[in-house]
Amino acid sequence: MAQTELMVNSREALGKGSARSLRRQGLVPAVVYGKGIEPCALSVDPKALKKSIATEAGLNTLITLKGDGPFDGKVVIVKDMQVDPVVDTMMHADFQVIDLAAKVTVMVPVHPVGKSAGEKEGGNLSVIRHEIEVVCLPTAIPSSIDIDVTEMQIGDVIHVEDLQLADGVEAPHDANFTILTVVGRMAEEVAEGEEVEEAIEGAEGAEPGAEAGAE
Secondary structure, eight states: OOEEEEEOEEOOOOSHHHHHHHHHTTOEEEEEEETTEEEEEEEEOHHHHHHHTOSTTGGGOEEEEESSSTTTTOEEEEEEEEEOTTTOOEEEEEEEEOOTTSOEEEEEEEEEESOOHHHHTTOEEEESOSEEEEEEOGGGOOSOEEEEOTTOOTTOEEEGGGOOOOTTOBOOOSSOOEEEEEEOSOHHHHHHHHHHHHHHHHHHHSOTTHHHHTO
């Protein structure tokens, strides 16, 4: 499991005005919370934060916070990160303190491996769930859920119960939901193609001059 360090600073001023002031300084407001620590307001350099999660684990990277405060030395994961959808700048981050000896619930991305047999026949791979919720120890969080799709034919489906997860990793679920499937051409595409073929056949079967005589 990927582990990094991140320098953060305590901040006393709260509220929207303080948050805007921090962003003007090139910093991002953040908060850290979890077992064994009172919630703390922080400020962080967004470039440093992005670098700390630039691993194969992404937001599930285990980060050790560094700085002057009760959070120093705490291991956290990024529980939430708000990004401005227009200018793509980081707006806020939530860090959750975790116990390395206790299981956590995290979202892990789905990663199809290979090209399915159905795709080679003209079908399409449809990923229904791009992330899967898993429960495991922090040090056992997978960077992705890899699914070999090479043998899948058109119409084949992979459900959550079909997953082959590593020891100690569970995917809790109430229903056996679909993760991905291989589908053929859409029904309307088939119908459109049939209409074109019928039109061509009709034109080929028409007698010469029939159209002109009808005028």
